[in-house]
Amino acid sequence: MIVELNPRPKHAAAELRGAWCEIDLDAVAQNYRQLRSVVPENVSIIPCLKRNGYGCGAAAVAVALASVGAKGFAVASALDAMAIREAGVKGMILLYPGVLPESRDLIDKLDLTVTVSTVEELARWRAGGPIDVFIKADLGFFRAGASPRNVIKILREAAQFPSVCVKGLYAHMSELPTDSPNSARDQYRRMQAILREAEKEGFRPPIVMMSSTEGVLSYPEMDFDAVDPGALLIGVKESAHLKRTVQLRPALRSISTSLVSVKRVDQSMGPVPNVPGFYENMLLGVIGFGWGDGFPRDVPLEASALILGKRVPILPLAHLEHLRVDLTQVPEAKFGDQVLLLGGNGKERLSIEDVAATWNTDVVGLYANLRDHIPRLYTPVQQ
Numbered sequence: 001m002i003v004e005l006n007p008r009p010k011h012a013a014a015e016l017r018g019a020w021c022e023i024d025l026d027a028v029a030q031n032y033r034q035l036r037s038v039v040p041e042n043v044s045i046i047p048c049l050k051r052n053g054y055g056c057g058a059a060a061v062a063v064a065l066a067s068v069g070a071k072g073f074a075v076a077s078a079l080d081a082m083a084i085r086e087a088g089v090k091g092m093i094l095l096y097p098g099v100l101p102e103s104r105d106l107i108d109k110l111d112l113t114v115t116v117s118t119v120e121e122l123a124r125w126r127a128g129g130p131i132d133v134f135i136k137a138d139l140g141f142f143r144a145g146a147s148p149r150n151v152i153k154i155l156r157e158a159a160q161f162p163s164v165c166v167k168g169l170y171a172h173m174s175e176l177p178t179d180s181p182n183s184a185r186d187q188y189r190r191m192q193a194i195l196r197e198a199e200k201e202g203f204r205p206p207i208v209m210m211s212s213t214e215g216v217l218s219y220p221e222m223d224f225d226a227v228d229p230g231a232l233l234i235g236v237k238e239s240a241h242l243k244r245t246v247q248l249r250p251a252l253r254s255i256s257t258s259l260v261s262v263k264r265v266d267q268s269m270g271p272v273p274n275v276p277g278f279y280e281n282m283l284l285g286v287i288g289f290g291w292g293d294g295f296p297r298d299v300p301l302e303a304s305a306l307i308l309g310k311r312v313p314i315l316p317l318a319h320l321e322h323l324r325v326d327l328t329q330v331p332e333a334k335f336g337d338q339v340l341l342l343g344g345n346g347k348e349r350l351s352i353e354d355v356a357a358t359w360n361t362d363v364v365g366l367y368a369n370l371r372d373h374i375p376r377l378y379t380p381v382q383q
Ligand SMILES: *Cc1c(COP(=O)(O)O)cnc(C)c1O
Pocket: 048, 050, 096, 171, 172, 211, 212, 213, 214, 228, 229, 230, 231, 232, 238
């Protein structure tokens, strides 16, 4: 069943805040299908929907992905897991490290699978009753996860308790710089060594997984039983040397807001502030979007918006929910007009890549910075 989330028409979203993001669920579904077509059928795709589905709304994105075949998901926050369940999505939800045994009631109610990185964590979870776990290995990321040497100890410990069901073993490949030119392959070898040992003792978990976006696109040999990409599904290829070709479409189509004030400044306002871009008698616009909505707090030099198809500069300084624009290029602009901070159809376009670069971040950073209080408008999946 597809649950329609946030099914507000455009004008209603604009009424709520004057600002909204357009999210293309058909692009997300298409990206999933593209990946599905290049990954062997026996390899599960477990979409990673952390940070509220990379700012796109974990619930809506999960519903879209479930409608094209996704059967399990991974998130770091119980809030995201809750939203996915409330939208009616069944199947496994793996919690990456971040949730504590204190939230046990919720975890049982929502039927979530937790991550375990140490024998101590396992004991804490076990104390709350029967539990499904994934064991996480740290293959060189120096983050959460058991060192390769300790994974087998956790597997042995878990095997002693019928109340513990080890559903999987996973790792997230390190992106840290090292002196080894074969860092990815070294990590793969560490995982293989863990598995050899686990198999010898009869503890190999049913799902082994270590590839996110970069891994699944660059190292097909590392598929194992499942992959958990995130960025790829919103349309970001995070890989330099692709082994698999996929055509991806961005999930984010636009960031829109509105002109909430337009005026010709005059001398009765006193002297012109000593800020670049301000001048006497200028036509000043104020837009309903600020640094509290995800815009950079220091207005970047090249920052611009599209109004009536024309590019206008965004002026310093940024305010919590407002920004100023210079309307010299669009004297016909008026109160209530739509303002695009990203997107556009005509000759002028603010592409995701350009906006990310201007806002001093990368594309995933731009997505992760989409704020949850800005309403989202969804383009549905075309079945
Ligand atoms: C973030 C994350 C992913 C997804 O990474 P992408 O690069 O977005 O594909 C997968 N697994 C874990 C454990 C993660 O933290």
